Amino acid sequence: MAQDKFIGELEQMVLLSVLQLKAEAYGTQIRLYLADKVGRDLSIGALYTTLERLEQKGLLTARLGEATAERGGRAKKYFAVTAEGQQALNRSKQAFDQLWQGLALKQAIHGALHQDLMELHP
Amino acid sequence: MAQDKFIGELEQMVLLSVLQLKAEAYGTQIRLYLADKVGRDLSIGALYTTLERLEQKGLLTARLGEATAERGGRAKKYFAVTAEGQQALNRSKQAFDQLWQGLALKQAIHGALHQDLMELHP
DNA sequence: AATATTGCTCTACAAAGTAGATTAAATTAA
DNA sequence: TTAATTTAATCTACTTTGTAGAGCAATATT
Numbered sequence: 001m002a003q004d005k006f007i008g009e010l011e012q013m014v015l016l017s018v019l020q021l022k023a024e025a026y027g028t029q030i031r032l033y034l035a036d037k038v039g040r041d042l043s044i045g046a047l048y049t050t051l052e053r054l055e056q057k058g059l060l061t062a063r064l065g066e067a068t069a070e071r072g073g074r075a076k077k078y079f080a081v082t083a084e085g086q087q088a089l090n091r092s093k094q095a096f097d098q099l100w101q102g103l104a105l106k107q108a109i110h111g112a113l114h115q116d117l118m119e120l121h122p
Numbered sequence: 123m124a125q126d127k128f129i130g131e132l133e134q135m136v137l138l139s140v141l142q143l144k145a146e147a148y149g150t151q152i153r154l155y156l157a158d159k160v161g162r163d164l165s166i167g168a169l170y171t172t173l174e175r176l177e178q179k180g181l182l183t184a185r186l187g188e189a190t191a192e193r194g195g196r197a198k199k200y201f202a203v204t205a206e207g208q209q210a211l212n213r214s215k216q217a218f219d220q221l222w223q224g225l226a227l228k229q230a231i232h233g234a235l236h237q238d239l240m241e242l243h244p
Numbered sequence: 245a246a247t248a249t250t251g252c253t254c255t256a257c258a259a260a261g262t263a264g265a266t267t268a269a270a271t272t273a274a
Numbered sequence: 275t276t277a278a279t280t281t282a283a284t285c286t287a288c289t290t291t292g293t294a295g296a297g298c299a300a301t302a303t304t
Contacts, residue, residue, distance in 0.1 A: 005161070008290080020224070039127070039217075040128065044294080044295070049291085072302040095135070096134070102142070104215070165263045171285095172260080174284095193281075194270050194271040195269070198282070
């Protein structure tokens with residue numbers, strides 16, 4: 001690895017989903033969450049390989065759910081973000097916040113202007 | 123491609139650098155910019171392959187600098203972000219803003235608390 | 245036992261990220 | 275006027291991330 005400092009774009013999204021889902025962070029929920037929140041439709045394989053790799057890197061931990069749940073089906077695998085995972089996220093966020101500096105506003109203005117123009121010339 | 127909706131993490135950074143550098147957006151400057159601003163040290167190859175791919179995807183355009191500049195060395199290749207490129211960036215930003223909702227604050231509080239504790243127990 | 249349900253594992257491939265030696269084009273020094 | 279020097283881009287080969295979906299496992303229901 002070159003930098004060991006930045007993580008992939010999907011990896012970031014998965015980590016954030018796990019944080020958001022807290023106690024309910026397991027495969028199917030994560031998949032639904034990303035689809036609902038940001039329209040990111042992951043295949044089952046795409047999700048689980050990413051989870052697995054995050055675990056290997058020490059950015060996530062996993063534990064199997066209680067074997068005897070009041071429902072059919074296999075046990076859930078719950079994930080949690082480690083301190084390292086949190087740090088990796090923070091670094092990425094800081095970097096992007098920095099890189100967006102001064103651009104977000106322009107974008108907002110541009111958007112607003114565009115809307116105004118559309119109202120004038122629909 | 124699965125989604126055609128999200129771009130890579132480095133791709134985002136490079137696009138943002140090009141926006142920030144405006145008229146001075148060419149290889150060496152982009153490389154310096156990312157190193158200075160966010161500590162991302164790219165090898166030459168890493169940068170140029172990314173630029174090339176972004177161009178192929180239509181997210182960047184390139185033009186060769188004037189052949190006769192007042193200096194030694196080869197002509198610069200200047201890059202600019204296309205409308206598509208801007209859109210791709212916006213989509214990514216929206217997604218991450220959404221995913222960070224509610225977490226950034228906690229993080230800030232945690233950070234502040236940590237600092238306070240350090241002041242109490244240095 | 246057979247079936248339904250839920251959720252994870254596995255295999256294989258495509259796209260993005262990485263490295264650095266090499267080449268190119270111009271300027272300056274010998 | 276050829277040999278350094280400088281600046282910057284191309285090329286090749288490889289690693290890591292992202293992607294897909296069929297298949298398997300474990301439990302509950304009939």
